[in-house]
Amino acid sequence: MTRYLPWLGGLALIGLPFVYTAPYPMHILIIILIWSFAYTSWSVMGRFGLVSLGHGGFMGIGAYATALAWNYWHISPWIGAPMALLAGALLAVVVAYPCFRFRIIGHYFALVTLALSGIVLQVITATRDYTGGSLGYTPERYQSGSSFYALQFTGKTTWYLIALGVWAAGLYVWHRVDRSMLRYALEAISEDEDGAAAAGVHVTLEKLKITVLSAAMTALAGALYCQYQMFISPDTVSGIAVSLQMVFAVVVGGIYVPLGPTVGAVITILLAEVLRVSFGTRAVGWDNLVYGILLVIFIIFLPKGILGSLLALRRAS
Amino acid sequence: MLKIAGLTKRFGGFTAVSNVSFEVEKGEILGLIGPNGSGKSTIFNMVSGTLAPNSGSIQFDGREIAGQPPHRIINLGIGRTFQIPRPFRRLSLVENVVLAGFYGQGRRSRREAFEAAERALGLVGLPTDRGATVEGLGAAALKKLELAKALATAPKLLLADESLSGLDEHEMDQAADLLRRICRDLDVTIVWVEHIMGVLMRVVDRVMVLDHGEKIAEGQPAAVASDPRVIEVYLGTQAAAVRAAAGAARA
């Protein structure tokens, strides 16, 4: 029975928009799916102790590169998004290669990448003549409606299915990594880099592979977010806050289980929505206040996350 | 097969290995002995690429490998074990060895890696079922795991930093026997480090003695064991063992 559970769940998710189409819950679902994908992308590397706080930077690159390519050169997002993805991957190589080569690990790596996401935000702000700076940026509407070419859709159902597909692809990548030799190498590296190297692992290369994969996926999440929301601002897709938000959601959900990041996204986004709906504009700040306290409490008392702890409980009983 | 000349390693102002030269012939077991801190592990670290030497050359099959990264050296066919076992606790027992089999053989194929792992585990006498974990393995088993990891990389030359000090008499004999079989049956050349001389002297073809980072003797076990400098170095606690070893080697 449990073997068919994922398939049944998948079918239910695909069928959902054909029986239920209320716009607001649909919107929340789409947002949850997109962020779930972003969080999953982070955890693809984060689960191996490679704690990057630079993913806000990769997401920002993905979103802005796609939007800028469309507005300035009329490059369809179908080409722009892969380009953005490449840009994210390239940035990951430039920053991560020297880190890995010279053994900047743990705290040090987190700090360097933290600075990276701060810097991406600064660049977006500094180039305000092109990016709109902190006021945000909007990709131009194409023929005022839905267009496959421009990857713009007014219907929520289309977006729901796209987001669902990308999210599922993210889980598939997670699963593939989990089954690969790369996972063995990265688990070994996270414990003992010298020991892994002595077993024949090219430590720098293997770490770089997973980082590039994770960064590219995150950039794709940024592109997707941009196309769906049709509005991006440095604060919502880049910067340290976004990086920490990713880590936070993953920690809450569970870092070592495939659906952990998704559970984290559901919980954090619903929390923010509930706060927003019940407090209105007075909620500004309150959601992050609660986030912050929860994050600390989770790390101290439930470091495996909600889903991770539940699964561990079930296994133990 | 392995040709080392003028090898030197300094840590700050302290010279751990000083101008050491020696050769290893294909098919032999070379014993490398010396008191604590004499630089044996440091030599291994340099040959396997974990440390870069300050000067000197290391030639393997005619190719200079000094200063190369460990993963490249292992792919050339030099496997090593660590004196203090370094299992990966987040991987299962089999996965530990599969990892070495896959990456140590230049990432050829998953299947080969699993086969190599099973062979290596079988050879050293560890369980090959997928469920076995590293947790709870004793000192002897962890040393076997180290050896299995090294063997799974299909080495031509094995650097065994064994140090059997944690093992009892019977386990020591087993370990020595295992190394002999690996050399003979798998056609692997071995350099074996050990500071308890008794067992080692019975197994090796030649032996080399280090003291304070310098080579002080090299040759047949019997001759080395009766070398006055070697006896002097080992005078304290192990003098009797040296004499016994010399006797055993002569017999």
Add this chain to the structure above:
Amino acid sequence: MAIFDIFLLEALLNGVLLGGVLALLSLGLNLIFGVIDVVWICYAELIMLGMYGMYFLYTVYHAPIVAAAAVCIVAVAILGVLLHVLVIAPLLGAAPINQLLATGGVLFFLQSAATVLFGVEFKNLGLRLPVLKAAGMFISYSRLLAFVAALVGMVLVYLFMTRTYTGTAIRAIAQDRQIIPLMGVNSRRIYLVTSALGGGLAGLAACLLVLQYDVHPFVGLSFGPITFLICVLGSLGNFVGGFVAAFVFAEIIALGGLYLDLEWGYVFAFAFFIVMMFVRPEGLMARRS
């Protein structure tokens, strides 16, 4: 912020002055890292709270500025101790990365607490220190004051570290954590003193920064990243390295800001950081291996 707009020399000089404050910032962070082996990601947010403290005491309650500064320094030092006791201490045995993330949670908390309590408006002291005119250059007194105070602060810390028993113990631990049990010192007490010291330095930095910059809940984000880079570049836990790196960064920011925007200064500083990692990795890792 038209701070860097006159001459190259002036920019260079301003860079030196900024370097003093950056050095002060990274000193506090380095101290915590070296002794307790944790990184307070929320360090810049402690400074933000200190800046608000100054704003309220001086501008709203009209306290004398020196008294306000003293109160702020002590208050932020207490915050540092609280941070240690409430968040770090329960996690001392956990994976290092968990400590880092927990302080990330504190960052969220402090930022939003400030938003909720004080609103998102920019606030400033409304204090206009005169501008010093010398050799055709304009150097603001507030920068000069900040520089001098930062130097004095650092000298005081230096004296504390070298002349007192506690300071010596702190230095010993920063050099080699293995010795804690050997020394027979009470590590708990050392950690508390270090946290207070790190917090106090953040408080001092807050008093100096509020003279030059407006305070708002997200002000920490504008100098937090740069502080982290300074620490990494000067090799975390290495006080001298952090000091030198602070001045190099400040110059880059000042010169970048002279020719382009201030944000570009930060971007150049980051690019410089990456290049340095390729060129001089040893400098980065003096403390490890």
